Amino acid sequence: MLTTDVRCRIDAKVKADAAEVIEAMGLNVSDAIRLFLKRVATDGTIPFDLRVPNTKTIAAMEEIENPKTRAKLKRHKSVAEMNKALARS
Template identity: 25%
Template sequence: MTNANLNIRTDKEIKEAAENIFAELGLNMTTAVNMFLRQTIRINGIPFELKLSEPNETTVKAIIEGKKIAEDLNSEKYASIDDLRKALEV
């Protein structure tokens, strides 16, 4: 196997924090990056879950309330934002 160099840029603090963790695990940066790359190849994708931030509790409650209102046949409905503004007196 022929070696190839990989040059990346990252914040100094991130690099140092990662190196400290790797050292505690008995690894160096090269070994850790190679582990990441091999795992990427093995699973044919990023070896950890990537997702957007989950909504906070207030947002979750608002979503649930909005769904209930939308499904409630007795709740007031508005054909336009202007109708809603009139109802809210805004």
């Protein structure tokens, strides 16, 4: 696969602030630029939907990753069964 470099001038503070957000998503600036360009090329539009999870979402993700919490989760055999259980609650 052929590769090329992309260069752009940007305010140092903007780059630093953006890098902090991007790193919170588990990426680096180069990864983010690659993702951005691939989405533009694939979808034909500018994607601005990436966001850092808020505190409530982070807490929910940490809770579900906890083995003790996972052990307490109710398992369902089908989506229909799960929907019935959700309707009752």
